[in-house]
Amino acid sequence: MHFFKNPRWIDDQLFLSKKLEEVPPPTLESIRLRLKSKMSDQPVVTIVIAAWNEEVNIIRCLDTLSRNETEIPFDIIVINNNSSDRTQDVLDQLGVQSYFQPVQGCGPARDLGQRMAKGEYILIADADCFYPPHWIDIMSKGLRSKNVVFVYGRFSFLGNEVNPRWQFSLYDIFRDLMVEVRHIKRPYLSAYGISMGYVKKFGLQEGYLERNIRGDDGRLCFDLMKYGEIRIIRSSKARVWTSNRTLQRDGSLFISMKRRIFREIARFDKYVTKPEPHNTKTSSNEDYTIEESIKIIKQKYNPFNVFLKIKNKK
Numbered sequence: 001m002h003f004f005k006n007p008r009w010i011d012d013q014l015f016l017s018k019k020l021e022e023v024p025p026p027t028l029e030s031i032r033l034r035l036k037s038k039m040s041d042q043p044v045v046t047i048v049i050a051a052w053n054e055e056v057n058i059i060r061c062l063d064t065l066s067r068n069e070t071e072i073p074f075d076i077i078v079i080n081n082n083s084s085d086r087t088q089d090v091l092d093q094l095g096v097q098s099y100f101q102p103v104q105g106c107g108p109a110r111d112l113g114q115r116m117a118k119g120e121y122i123l124i125a126d127a128d129c130f131y132p133p134h135w136i137d138i139m140s141k142g143l144r145s146k147n148v149v150f151v152y153g154r155f156s157f158l159g160n161e162v163n164p165r166w167q168f169s170l171y172d173i174f175r176d177l178m179v180e181v182r183h184i185k186r187p188y189l190s191a192y193g194i195s196m197g198y199v200k201k202f203g204l205q206e207g208y209l210e211r212n213i214r215g216d217d218g219r220l221c222f223d224l225m226k227y228g229e230i231r232i233i234r235s236s237k238a239r240v241w242t243s244n245r246t247l248q249r250d251g252s253l254f255i256s257m258k259r260r261i262f263r264e265i266a267r268f269d270k271y272v273t274k275p276e277p278h279n280t281k282t283s284s285n286e287d288y289t290i291e292e293s294i295k296i297i298k299q300k301y302n303p304f305n306v307f308l309k310i311k312n313k314k
Helices: 012-016 025-038 058-066 087-094 106-116 135-145 165-184 200-206 218-226 251-272 290-301 303-313
Strands: 045-051 072-082 097-100 120-126 147-151 155-157 195-197 229-233 240-242
Touching: 012 155, 025 058, 025 087, 025 251, 045 058, 045 106, 045 135, 045 218, 058 120, 058 229, 072 087, 072 106, 087 097, 097 106, 106 120, 106 200, 106 218, 120 135, 135 147, 135 155, 135 229, 147 218, 155 165, 155 200, 165 229, 165 251, 195 200, 195 251, 200 218, 251 290
Parallel strands: 045 072, 045 120, 072 097, 147 229, 155 240
Antiparallel strands: 120 195, 147 195
């Protein structure tokens, strides 16, 4: 793990552009040529990316994918998920295969992507992420292993002026530990569209969530558990990098860490038990505020309540 610094393979020049017109034309052309040289007409793996108003982020994402080193034939499909910015202009300039999905949400977008995919296997990537040089190779090889139907990898946040990399590293260590705990009984809770893949025929059988709600990735993983093994890809060479914009919703890194720590403690008892069968297409998300998590912790782990539960079981 890069504890103090961001990875060197990420091109810092790409961070200088905030709009499409600020990206130097030679940069776009070099990405286009690399993508063209890497795409296969008979792919084994298809990378599906959902993009909603990502005109600059998608350039950075595709730049890193175009630099990937693998002998596995692959292609890329980007689903323009009803963007109102110049995302489609970028895709056209880069010559990337794309389709338009007017129904908002990653679920509908990814479902269209898998239906249009030529590859036998699907890798899911996010438009605002950076993919290391061996990501395609490592993820694909794990996915093509015997009895494996679904894989997911790890990810990290890039350091910035407000939060240096070492602060996110502490966050990564905690999250990676919880991923290992959840993987024993409930791997689907750690399956994110940032870095995951699956056997397409099973994905088509189950389908994605058709409404705009967070968690379409984990729900698909849950539905595929009955077909075979869910494998976690632990290689540091497959670790994906992204910005901290998902954490910014909480206001600060400290608040985000505090919220997630309390939430994990509140749900910890569920991680050691098998999940009950349920309809992933109609279920709701389970998320707690800090206050709600503390209340649940007090109820669950109060010694008197624990004693009553044990007594009632007898």
